[in-house]
Amino acid sequence: MQKTRIRLYSIFILGTIIYCKSFGFSKSEDNFIIHYTKADILNVRKNPSINSEVINQIPYGTKINTKNTEINEIYDGKSSSWHFVKETNGFVLDYFLEKEPEIRIKKEFTLKSSYTFLRCNPYGIGIYKTLTLSNNKSLLKDEFIDFTHGDRKILSGVYNVNNNFIQLEMKEIELQKIDYTEGKSIIIEKNKSKNKDIKIVNLLWNEQIKGFITENQEKYLDSSKYELDIKKCIFTNRKCKEFDPTKENCTKERENSEICDEVGYFCNR
Numbered sequence: 459m460q461k462t463r464i465r466l467y468s469i470f471i472l473g474t475i476i477y478c479k480s481f482g483f484s485k486s487e488d489n490f491i492i493h494y495t496k497a498d499i500l501n502v503r504k505n506p507s508i509n510s511e512v513i514n515q516i517p518y519g520t521k522i523n524t525k526n527t528e529i530n531e532i533y534d535g536k537s538s539s540w541h542f543v544k545e546t547n548g549f550v551l552d553y554f555l556e557k558e559p560e561i562r563i564k565k566e567f568t569l570k571s572s573y574t575f576l577r578c579n580p581y582g583i584g585i586y587k588t589l590t591l592s593n594n595k596s597l598l599k600d601e602f603i604d605f606t607h608g609d610r611k612i613l614s615g616v617y618n619v620n621n622n623f624i625q626l627e628m629k630e631i632e633l634q635k636i637d638y639t640e641g642k643s644i645i646i647e648k649n650k651s652k653n654k655d656i657k658i659v660n661l662l663w664n665e666q667i668k669g670f671i672t673e674n675q676e677k678y679l680d681s682s683k684y685e686l687d688i689k690k691c692i693f694t695n696r697k698c699k700e701f702d703p704t705k706e707n708c709t710k711e712r713e714n715s716e717i718c719d720e721v722g723y724f725c726n727r
Contacts, residue, residue, distance in 0.1 A: 490523040490544055493555040498565050499726060502548035506540035508533065513548045514622050514663045515726075517567035519559055519593035522619070526552070545619050559593065567591040569661075569670065572692065572722035589626075589724060591617055596626050601636070608636035608643075613657065624670065626659040661724055667691070669725035678721060691725035 495516050503510040506529045516522065524541035531538060531551065538553040573585040588599045598613040615628030635647035661670035666679070669691055678684050684693040698718040 490525050491557070493522055493524050493541070493552075493557060494559045495520045495522065495550075495554055496556045496560060497554040499567050500550055500554050502543060502546045502550055504548060506542075506549040507531070508551075510549070512663070512665055514546050514619060514624070515567075516543075516546070516550070516619055517591035517593075517617070517624075518565040520619060521559070521594055522546075524550070524552075524555065545621075547621055565592060567726070569724040569726055570691075570722075571724045573720065574722075575719040587722075587724070591624070594618065596628055598626070598628060603636075603638070606637065606639045608638065610634040610636055610645075611651070615656075623660045623662045626657070626661065628657050628659075629654065630657070664723075667723060667725075669723050671723045675721065675723055684721070689727075690720075691723055691727060693721045693723070695719050 495518060497516075498518050500516040500518075500520075501512045502514040502516060504513050505511075506527055508531060523544040525544070527540045527542055527549070529540045531540065533551055533553050536553065538551040540549045541552050541555065542548075543550055567590070569589045569591070571587045571589075575583055584603050586599075586601045586603065588601075590597045594616055596613075596615050596617045598611075600611040600613065602609045610633070611630055612632040612634065613628040614631050615626065617624050617626050619625075630651040630653040633649045633651050634645050637644045637646045660673055662673065662676070663670055664679070667686060667688055671679075675693075678686075678693040681693070683696060685696055686692075687694055695718055698720075
């Protein structure tokens with residue numbers, strides 16, 4: 459898989475270079491300028507065109523290095539120039555760029571994912587992740603829910619964009635006990651985490667699913683075992699259609715199987 463990705467990335471870079479040369483644009487190290495993104499979510503395009511394929515998304519306030527291509531396009535009734543983004547090997551309009559960070563403005567790029575496994579439990583057991591990105595800072599709420607109680611981990615850190623992925627570098631800062639008996643999420647206990655390990659996660663943008671997947675989720679893209687539900691941002695086990703957790707044949711063997719699991723990927727919906 460890694461070799462395939464390297465080959466595809468090499469082809470992508472070659473194609474981008476050929477495209478840029480056709481417009482008389484050079485990707486040399488000269489004339490790059492630091493900019494900050496001012497869109498809530500900024501699409502990075504494969505080529506300098508609003509109709510080109512999206513190859514990544516950049517959160518609000520992200521610091522990037524760009525170079526003006528002198529290729530203009532009318533956007534929102536104004537002429538804007540396409541900038542090449544060094545970190546992503548793609549293009550964005552300067553309509554969405556600022557030379558100084560807008561520190562006083564609070565905007566966030568929120569991504570959510572879920573993993574539900576029923577395992578003969580009609581109520582389900584789930585893992586829910588909420589990731590907030592802004593100004594190169596990241597915050598992750600990683601929650602495990604079992605019936606009326608849950609455990610939540612809070613991780614904080616930074617992120618950087620690189621080619622077609624967002625790299626998270628975080629550490630665990632707090633552990634929480636959650637109670638749902640009143641129909642609300644109530645924190646009943648908080649403890650400072652003793653775990654000092656740095657967690658690094660790469661979120662890969664995938665245009666087909668309009669979201670981000672982790673490297674260990676790539677196997678679901680072409681799997682015959684799972685089907686994609688792009689509206690819910692999940693991969694659903696196809697066997698789930700034949701499974702009823704309330705029936706007597708819900709044995710321990712099935713309880714420990716992957717029947718009816720739903721694997722979520724990070725998306726903005």
